[in-house]
Amino acid sequence: MSDTSSADILNRRRFLGAAGLAGAGAVLGARPVKADDAPKPDPLITEVQDWNRYLGDGVAKRPYGMPSKFEKHVIRRDVSWLTAAPESSVSFTPLHELDGIITPSGLCFERHHAGIAEINPADHRLMINGLVDRPLVFTMDDLRRMPRVNKIHFLECAANSGMEWRGAQLNGCQFTHGMIHSVMYTGVMLKTVLDEAGLKPNAKWLMLEGADASGMNRSLPIEKALDDCMLAFGMNGEALRPEQGYPLRAVIPGWEGNIWVKWLRRIEAGDKPWQTREETSKYTDLLANGRARWHTFVMDAKSVVTNPSPQAPLRHKGPNVLAGFAWSGRGSVKRVDVTLDGGRNWRTARIDGPVLDKSLVRFYVDFDWNGQEMMIQSRAMDSTGYVQPTKDELRKVRGVNSIYHNNGIQTWLVRATGEAENVEIG
Numbered sequence: 001m002s003d004t005s006s007a008d009i010l011n012r013r014r015f016l017g018a019a020g021l022a023g024a025g026a027v028l029g030a031r032p033v034k035a036d037d038a039p040k041p042d043p044l045i046t047e048v049q050d051w052n053r054y055l056g057d058g059v060a061k062r063p064y065g066m067p068s069k070f071e072k073h074v075i076r077r078d079v080s081w082l083t084a085a086p087e088s089s090v091s092f093t094p095l096h097e098l099d100g101i102i103t104p105s106g107l108c109f110e111r112h113h114a115g116i117a118e119i120n121p122a123d124h125r126l127m128i129n130g131l132v133d134r135p136l137v138f139t140m141d142d143l144r145r146m147p148r149v150n151k152i153h154f155l156e157c158a159a160n161s162g163m164e165w166r167g168a169q170l171n172g173c174q175f176t177h178g179m180i181h182s183v184m185y186t187g188v189m190l191k192t193v194l195d196e197a198g199l200k201p202n203a204k205w206l207m208l209e210g211a212d213a214s215g216m217n218r219s220l221p222i223e224k225a226l227d228d229c230m231l232a233f234g235m236n237g238e239a240l241r242p243e244q245g246y247p248l249r250a251v252i253p254g255w256e257g258n259i260w261v262k263w264l265r266r267i268e269a270g271d272k273p274w275q276t277r278e279e280t281s282k283y284t285d286l287l288a289n290g291r292a293r294w295h296t297f298v299m300d301a302k303s304v305v306t307n308p309s310p311q312a313p314l315r316h317k318g319p320n321v322l323a324g325f326a327w328s329g330r331g332s333v334k335r336v337d338v339t340l341d342g343g344r345n346w347r348t349a350r351i352d353g354p355v356l357d358k359s360l361v362r363f364y365v366d367f368d369w370n371g372q373e374m375m376i377q378s379r380a381m382d383s384t385g386y387v388q389p390t391k392d393e394l395r396k397v398r399g400v401n402s403i404y405h406n407n408g409i410q411t412w413l414v415r416a417t418g419e420a421e422n423v424e425i426g
């Protein structure tokens with residue numbers, strides 16, 4: 001496989017007529033032009049189209065803009081057999097349809113334990129109690145009058161890729177890796193709010209509690225709370241979406257999604273961790289020896305190639321763009337390596353766009369495809385020097401009992417037809 005040459009770049013374009021195409025091919029030594037490419041007028045060029053003839057919708061006909069009707073396939077999806085009820089379930093981000101590093105708000109995966117709470121912000125309260133000097137209650141207006149910050153962070157559910165622990169299972173990066181999103185949050189630093197209440201010296205842990213019907217709560221160590229956590233009321237420049245915890249959610253950068261409590265209504269300061277249901281029966285990692293890992297908060301470095309992938313087959317030979325995401329809960333992404341031949345040769349991917357702390361980064365490999373079978377993998381390295389492990393390396397240490405924290409390297413087999421499949425290299 002060669003890197004993209006200037007001849008390839010020329011061949012990507014469609015020339016005005018097939019004569020031109022043949023000419024360019026001859027000069028540049030490109031693939032031969034087939035008979036059915038013979039000169040044939042293209043009505044899309046020669047005929048006037050409807051959109052060119054008639055007036056379109058006027059302004060304000062679409063008071064809240066929606067994607068083009070030709071993008072209807074770009075949606076969150078669920079897997080019906082995965083959970084018993086849609087109120088306690090998950091829908092997945094269509095990673096293969098995205099670009100850049102920001103997830104559009106309407107495409108952010110959702111994980112609810114008791115459905116979406118619909119809360120009027122005028123009726124929402126945030127209470128701070130426990131080991132504080134001044135127990136306080138904040139309205140949303142109170143929070144909006146405190147010093148405000150904007151930060152881009154990824155949120156990954158600890159169960160992302162959880163179905164893949166025992167072997168390749170779901171056919172599409174939307175399902176294998178789609179329990180992640182990355183948006184810009186607006187809100188206040190958690191520290192600002194805690195300073196106002198005044199933490200007592202023996203306050204070592206916080207308990208965050210949601211206002212939804214699950215009353216979900218989690219324990220958060222005070223060092224993390226004072227470091228980079230936020231209380232967010234905004235995402236991507238507007239209010240949080242109901243699915244994401246409107247009107248207020250916790251942002252716990254780099255840590256498993258479960259602790260990012262949505263519809264946040266209470267923070268209690270205490271001197272030890274609570275043993276909430278989420279922390280004892282779920283969100284613990286059962287090891288092969290019967291012991292369990294507890295409080296495995298951090299999401300380790302991980303990456304996935306989103307294009308090509310089972311939902312996004314290759315359609316053209318010649319120049320192609322391989323695209324993917326990488327992230328690390330311990331800092332920023334330093335490097336991403338990609339192999340097209342099952343690990344025999346690795347090349348360093350081109351990271352493009354912002355490289356931010358605990359945020360998704362976008363990577364590309366511009367490559368040439370002559371129709372050969374490929375085994376595609378990506379491997380992320382983060383700012384701590386940690387390198388994303390293979391799934392087998394992970395299984396050796398953790399066994400296969402847990403569904404959580406699977407950050408192993410993903411393999412896509414791309415067949416000669418361009419179709420891709422979720423596989424593992426034995």
Ligand SMILES: Nc1nc2c(c(=O)[nH]1)N[C@H]1C(S)=C(S)[C@@H](COP(=O)(O)O)O[C@H]1N2
Binds near residue numbers: 110155209215244
């Ligand atoms: N109140 C409340 N907060 C919650 C949940 C919930 O069900 N209720 N689900 C948690 C889980 S398990 C995850 S992975 C994230 C999902 O956030 P999202 O729906 O914005 O993707 O929210 C977390 N916060």
Ligand SMILES: [Mo]
Binds near residue numbers: 156
């Ligand atoms: Mo989760």
